[in-house]
Amino acid sequence: MAVPIVLLISGPNLTLLGERQPEIYGTLTLADHVETARQAAVEHGLGFEHLQSEAESDLVRAIHDARGRVAAIVINAGALTHYGWSIHDALAAFAGPVVELHLSNPEAREPWRRQSVIAPVADGTIAGFGGLGYRLAIDAAADLIQGS
């Protein structure tokens, strides 16, 4: 049987991790977090893919491409979390588990960050645990895949 794949999607500005507001996002780079997620996926016996883009349309296309092919999606959509309704709609058309992920805790930040358009179409959200969140998100995705 084919190995189930977890797709990690990273939105805009996450390529600047390590340099960008380290007091909020820490000093690890996106490559570090992707490696953490990849390792966790391997430990769960899952396949792993990662897609990063600054463009909303690329994220939408990646979600379309995941339909019927990928078992679960973990997504840190960056600021698109708060207004990217096309990502919401694409995720609503994806049948597998979806885990929303953030390094920081948007609930504890500026009011405009308190709305997530991803949350209504996600199975759950992991936020505020910094880089540990990448491992927790893959753990959650693995658990959801097993239960589905």
Ligand code: DQA
């Ligand atoms: C973020 C939180 C968002 O509000 C912000 O726009 C980001 C990163 C996080 O991982 O904490 O770019 O998604």
